[in-house]
Amino acid sequence: MTLRWRLTLLYTTVMGLILSFIMLTVFSVMTRIIDSNIRADLIRSMEQAIKVNHAPGASYSWIVTLDDAAWALLPDLYGQVDIYALPENELSNLKDERLIPTNFVRSPNLDGLIGAGQALTLPSYEYAQIIRNGQEQPYFSELDVQVGEQTRHLQVITRLLPVQLLNRSLAGPVYPGILLLARDVTEIEDVFTALKTVLFFVTLLAIVGMGITIYGVSARALKPLRYVQAAAETITEKNLSQRVPVPNTHDEVESLATTINDVLARLEKSFETQRRFTSDASHELRTPVTAIGGHAGYLLRRTSPTPQQAESLTIIKNESERLSHLIQSLLELARADAGSVSMNMQPMLAMAFMEDLQRELKPIIGQAELQVAGKEFSFMADPSRMKQVMINLVSNALKAGSTRVTMEAHLEGKQVHLLVRDNGPGIAEEHLTRLFDRFYRVQESRSRDEGGSGLGLSIVKTIIDAHQGRVWFESKVGEGTVVHVVLPYREVVAEE
Ligand SMILES: Nc1ncnc2c1ncn2[C@@H]1O[C@H](COP(=O)(O)OP(=O)(O)OP(=O)(O)O)[C@@H](O)[C@H]1O
Ligand SMILES: [Mg+2]
Incomplete structure (x- = not known):
């Protein structure tokens, strides 16, 4: 994998992780804020419901009078009160988790949601929790209700209450009861689902965009390196005097180029030394070798050597000729290496x-x-x-x-x-x-x-x-x- 791709992948991954983390945090903080707002609102509504349903002058501080007029004060909410007609009429007797209310009162708007005569029912273990929480603490839960094709999502607050049903007179038995208020949060949830999708695609798009940008930027960052590489590739033993361009970037690429040039300078020097040695040695050898050959030839022609001497002299002459030829070749190659082959076209x-x-x-x-x-x-x-x-x-x-x-x-x-x-x-x-x-x-x-x-x-x-x-x-x-x-x-x- 090229450096460019490695850089792109690394930075995109890191940036992608950071971005995803930020998006997730923003999203979860938002849901939490909205959620706690809804809960606070439900608590307020419950307090208000209790207040308006408490008949002034009633002997019980917790008497609840639930009639249509009272529900009308909470138009945004669905309301229901389950009443348990227990023998002792005591709140503390409400123990059975699977208990079925004897009676219930509902806000009229529940008709549109679950139909007339029906009651909102929570899972049984939640009743146990409601009873355990008692009067002091409200209990929150969620409920899905099927309305035709649609599923409505309800945020529910419940609380245990002593209930006294009023039939226009303040007298009457007091029963344990559960007050339930529900808010339809389907729309809010839909908004959050949409937001989640939007955030997901925005993050994805941002990561892709970042990847492309980093790919482009790293090309620019690596450009000087490519110049240096391209220049270095053209250098062979024939043009060691050439140098790679040193970009004025004050970074690793600049020092790399400088180093390459230093290496080239040293190489050139050592090549030059070697070439000069060959050329000087050949020059120095040429004269004595020619002299040896010449003298051997002279002895062969002008004296009368014995056959053995003649053979030796012939060998000396031939070998010195071979040596001359070799020296001539070496000189020519040394000259070519120095780039001083002059052409006469x-x-x-x-x-x-x-x-x-x-x-x-x-x-x-x-x-x-x-x-x-x-x-x-x-x-x-x-x-x-x-x-x-x-x-x-x-x-x-x-x-x-x-x-x-x-x-x-x-x-x-x-x-x-x-x-x-x-x-x-x-x-x-x-x-x-x-x-x-x-x-x-x-x-x-x-x-x-x-x-x-x-x-x-x-x-x-x-x-x-x-x-x-x-x-x-x-x-x-x-x-x-x-x-x-x-x-x-x-x-x-x-x-x-
Ligand atoms: N036409 C050819 N047929 C067969 N072998 C060849 C032929 N041409 C070259 N060679 C081989 O290639 C080798 C190298 O040739 P080259 O001309 O470089 O050197 P050389 O002839 O041995 O020496 P120099 O040319 O320096 O006197 C030769 O030694 C020979 O073995
Ligand atoms: Mg040859």
């Missing part, structure tokens, strides 16, 4: 160039056949370097033991295609990609016998690279090898 005639080469190579090809194929065309390239390339490729083919080598040139659209085909032993697949590595030789011992250093193809590659071209091998073991060189075609502009 000139108009070239493909066929003429290869026919010249054919003539020039005649003395060294021995029994083998060297052919030229293709049609004449002109192009721009560095002739001496291209000659170096072709000589190397042809001599590789000959060293491998080919008996027929063909040099071909074709102009294909915007590309110059040069080929060197041979009927040599071919090269196994696994070597093909490594041929251009320095000192890489396929058959170590044989190549050494031939005096090869394994640097020829590295040099070929640097020359072709300098022409912005490509070079690759195609080979089948036992059938031969084809080396392809493709150069971008540069038209010859006639000079005036």
Whole structure:
């Protein structure tokens, strides 16, 4: 997973959790406030009900006179009084939880809710609780009533009370009773359900929005990092002098870029030291090696050494020539590494160039056949370097033991295609990609016998690279090898 996604997920999760917590808290505080308001309202209503139902001058302080006029004072509420005609007429005798009221009085508006003649009934265990709470404490409960298709939700307050039914006279028995007042809270609940849905979707939307924003913002935050990365990716051993841009952000990215540049500087220095060493060493070796070869040659030609001496001198001469060749190759590669390969682009005639080469190579090809194929065309390239390339490729083919080598040139659209085909032993697949590595030789011992250093193809590659071209091998073991060189075609502009 990318850093950008990780950041987005992390921050969105954290923000989502915080937001959900806030929303839940707000919601539960709101429901609690509304709930306690409804309860306080119910308590007030109950006190009022008791007050208005208490006949002035009655001998009992808790006499309740419940008639339609009294209920009319509590229009928002449903009311009901259950009366229990117990022998002792005492409140304390009301003990049975499953007791059934002997009688009940109801507010007229209950007709619309539960129908005439019906009573609101709470679950039996709640009656036990109401009796336990006694006169002092009201008891709250909730009740669902089915009205047609609809379920109405009621918030209920109940209390134990001694009830004296008044039949216009103040006399009459006193019974234990339960006063019940109910408020229809269906609408309020509906509002809360709707609010819950709205809050849920708002939270969800906010989290998605936050995720998108964080994704966008983190892209901006990581942009300098991408610049540094893109720049660092283009740096190879060829352009170690290049540096990554240092963003002026005063943060980790800036110090990362600075560090990368420091590393590059150190690498460049060590590469430079190595290159200079190769170049200096080659320079220093060149003169003495040439002198050794020259003197060996002189001794061979101008003195009359014994056959054994002659053999030694020949070895000295050949090996010093091989060494000279190696030193020359090393110098060339060191120069290429330093980026100081100067190209001298000139108009070239493909066929003429290869026919010249054919003539020039005649003395060294021995029994083998060297052919030229293709049609004449002109192009721009560095002739001496291209000659170096072709000589190397042809001599590789000959060293491998080919008996027929063909040099071909074709102009294909915007590309110059040069080929060197041979009927040599071919090269196994696994070597093909490594041929251009320095000192890489396929058959170590044989190549050494031939005096090869394994640097020829590295040099070929640097020359072709300098022409912005490509070079690759195609080979089948036992059938031969084809080396392809493709150069971008540069038209010859006639000079005036
Ligand atoms: N046409 C070919 N057929 C078979 N093997 C080849 C051919 N061309 C190159 N090779 C193999 O690739 C190796 C590398 O070639 P390269 O030109 O780099 O080095 P070299 O010829 O050994 O030495 P140098 O060119 O420096 O004198 C050779 O040693 C040889 O084994
Ligand atoms: Mg070679």
